[in-house]
Amino acid sequence: MATHHTPLHHAAAEAVAAHAGIAATDLKVEAPPRAELGDLAVGCFAIAKARKQNPAEVAGAIAAAFQPTRLLASATAAGPFVNFRADRTATYRWLIDSALRGRLVPGELGTGKTICIDYGSPNISKHLAYHHVRGTTVGHALAQTFRALGYRVVGINFLGDWGTTHGMLLAAWARWGPVEPVDVSALNALYVRFRAAAAGDPALEQEGRAWFKRLEDGDPEARALWQRFRDVSWAEFQSVYEILGITYDEVRGEAAYEPDMPRILETLAGHGLLTESQGAQVVELPGEKTPILLRTRDGTTLYATRDVAAAEYRWANYHFTRSLYVVDRGQALHFRQLFKLLGRMGHEWAGRCEHVPYGLVKIDNQKSATRLGNVVLMRDVFTIAETMVREVIAENNPEMPPDQVAEVARQVGIGAIVFANLAPQRDKDIDFDIEHAVSLEGDSGPYLQYSHARCASIARKAGGRVTDLDGIDLGKLAHDAEWAIARRLLEFPESVVRSSESCEPHVICHYLLQLAAEFSRWYTLGNGDAALRVLCDDAATRRARLALVSAVQATLRDGLGMLGIAAPDQM
RNA sequence: GCGCCCAUAGUUCAACGGAUAGAACGACCGCCUUCUAAGCGGUAGGUCGCAGGUUCGAUUCCUGCUGGGCGCGCCA
Known part of the structure; x- marks a missing residue:
């Protein structure tokens, strides 16, 4: 099934279809490899097969029967292909007129359809490192492309503003802070210092988890500090997005889904999906060796839990045709499990969710990561x-x-x-x-x-x-x-x-x-x-x-x- | 160990199952009396990782292998 996006492609497909007893939309129209062959080509393989004939004979017969149209001047058979020559003046007219009006691309293709695109989505309190550029630019390009095709696009920045790493930062602040001025560089340095210290000290890691627990439990001091870090980070991120010409339609971080956590866990339990494993709450998924974790043994929620809530929110608010997650390939397993989980929860729209993975941006052939400190901004x-x-x-x-x-x-x-x-x-x-x-x-x-x-x-x-x-x-x-x-x-x-x-x-x-x-x-x-x-x-x-x-x-x-x-x- | 991804010219990359596998960079040879030479033309450079299979037809799809990357419950 092929849709033809110009009247010339359409005319070529029609010309073949008329003599082949086949729908024009089933024919692929392509550009011949060399200009001397013609301007548009249709292969006769499928038609020949259906008729049990030689493709070259079919092409010859179709070319011979061709009657010129407004846009197509002639047709010749070349082996199994029917090659068409366009009427140049008529084609120029359509092309130039369409291009000048910005109508060369089918701008009505996405009418009435909504595409959610989650992209960029950095962690707060950390630098926007160079490797973030890949997902950010790919996501933005997709957003712009879908918009050009007439889709309603919801560009989403799902800020990484929740989770244990933010507890670690609070723990670092408690130990080594306060730092002034509070900016992303200072916070990032604090975080890197904490990770380095925690590498040889399990107690420190536990301290970070305890601080996240305080945050999740609504401790006012933890919340106030966290809010400040978030504000500072977003201001910094926005200044970079401005350079790239990016504005988001929805900036809603993981923290925004915090109130939904009990409901999500209850729903899962209600479906009989939630099981306990080594003190944690997990869901076993068909075809997966490892379960998906939704609640730690400390009682805090995880990325996956908040992703479930975010996916439901997006469906409820946008009724998307596709919901894209432009996230690096390293998270492929997470998304595969997430989408399976959504399906098991009975969400028939789970199949509309797609992970759009991209490869690493390496620096000097090494993976760049904030926690390793080897970043270029x-x-x-x-x-x-x-x-x-x-x-x-x-x-x-x-x-x-x-x-x-x-x-x-x-x-x-x-x-x-x-x-x-x-x-x-x-x-x-x-x-x-x-x-x-x-x-x-x-x-x-x-x-x-x-x-x-x-x-x-x-x-x-x-x-x-x-x-x-x-x-x-x-x-x-x-x-x-x-x-x-x-x-x-x-x-x-x-x-x-x-x-x-x-x-x-x-x-x-x-x-x-x-x-x-x-x-x-x-x-x-x-x-x-x-x-x-x-x-x-x-x-x-x-x-x-x-x-x-x-x-x-x-x-x-x-x-x-x-x-x-x-x-x-x-x- | 299991899973996912990748493998095409010296290098970086294209090629929606079809016609003679294309660009760029680098190398070499040309084109400024130029509408911007950040450009254009030409030459050299390929057993499409290996082996099977499906198909009228495979760089493209399937299987196996080799090599590389990434991932694999309390980070996101």
């Missing part, structure tokens, strides 16, 4: 990236005012980092390398931004972007390099949809690299031949090319927006 990496980029911007734009240089350096530096984290498949581990991450050459965020800036530059020189196609003769787009761009634009909707379905922002990253490359190839032709430039002498040709440039610019801007990357007009 996200904020510091941003600053370094910005600084590295600023020189290049200033050098290449001598007339640009200093404020603007600083602003663009920020956009490009951050864009480089974000892209570097999004471009590989989620599953892959990333070894952090600032030189590579901030590289301005080759496949990178800045390459995309640069391509966009070139489009904007042309439009500036031409006196403005094209905003509608009235009076423009798109038949003037006669060069194959221009058509190559159109073919690529045709793939944008499918790429975005696939990216959303698989929760893989890298699909969009690679699509945009290809689009930018097609544009750059075309652009460079103008270096050798002034007649091939957008701003050529012939007014009609110039306007048609300008329209194409505007479509590319809009698509790059929209695509970068889905990735959470800024698209400056100059750089």
Whole structure:
């Protein structure tokens, strides 16, 4: 079952379906591997099999029977494939018009559907370390992508503001505090010191657990201190999210679910799911070697318990179509168990919950972790990236005012980092390398931004972007390099949809690299031949090319927006 | 020990079961009288970890193996 996201794909599928006695939606329409084969291809394997015929014969018959349509000019059989050639002028019109109106992607796909995305979700009182950038940028990219497709997105920051680690911090404060000023760095240092001391001292660990128990029991001193730590942390996190352009729709930490704990445990007991094991309350799950723990022998609740409450809250409030948890792969077991537990509790929506795992961000080939103290701060990496980029911007734009240089350096530096984290498949581990991450050459965020800036530059020189196609003769787009761009634009909707379905922002990253490359190839032709430039002498040709440039610019801007990357007009 | 994930060019990565496996970086050769060279073209570079299986067709799906990563009740 395939849905076709452009009228051309739809027309190609219909053309084959009409002669094959098969539904158009069952046919896959793809781009042929080489331009000389055609613009759209449909393989006849399934049809041939059903008819017990040779696929090549089927393709030949279908191609022979083809009647041109408004968008499709011709069809030829090549082996088992029917390859269609598009009517270029009609295709340009649809593509450019759609792109200019921001309607190239099917913006109605998610109408009436809600997607919850839990991402970022750091622990309070700890640094936002560089390795947090992966989940934060992936989650944000998914949120932006789903929004572009018309879904209602609830971006959730499920702050890690509860649990034993926070008891440890209180214990550390009681021992070594108070520290002034109270900021995340000071709290983080206190926590690291405590973990180091506790490593050889079980009594200290017990002290931490006791403090969490006090916190959970509502001890006023513990609560007041905890609240202060939380406020300080959130202010710090927000300043970093601002750099990334992220705003959350719901900031609701684990602590918010504290009042639900007794009810959750009662419900589980009521279902006869809860059993006792070594003093703890657990639930045995089918197919799992180890049970899921919901209550410690000290009587405190656990991550899993609060996750159950949060999942129920989200369902009750949002009735999501999908509820995504963008969390590192190391927690795969936890989520598998959590979702099984939700299912056993009778929640039919448990199947809508998905763990969206991502690989590690390693530093010098080592796993980075706050409790180990070997962290690089996200904020510091941003600053370094910005600084590295600023020189290049200033050098290449001598007339640009200093404020603007600083602003663009920020956009490009951050864009480089974000892209570097999004471009590989989620599953892959990333070894952090600032030189590579901030590289301005080759496949990178800045390459995309640069391509966009070139489009904007042309439009500036031409006196403005094209905003509608009235009076423009798109038949003037006669060069194959221009058509190559159109073919690529045709793939944008499918790429975005696939990216959303698989929760893989890298699909969009690679699509945009290809689009930018097609544009750059075309652009460079103008270096050798002034007649091939957008701003050529012939007014009609110039306007048609300008329209194409505007479509590319809009698509790059929209695509970068889905990735959470800024698209400056100059750089 | 058990479970999950990964393995493609020297390196970093693509390839929705289909047509001649593609980019980038690095190397080498070219293109600034350029609409921004942060760019473009070209050359060199691959037994798609190994062995089976399913299929008309497998880098893609299944099984086993090897190598690496991560995880496995009172952290999150």
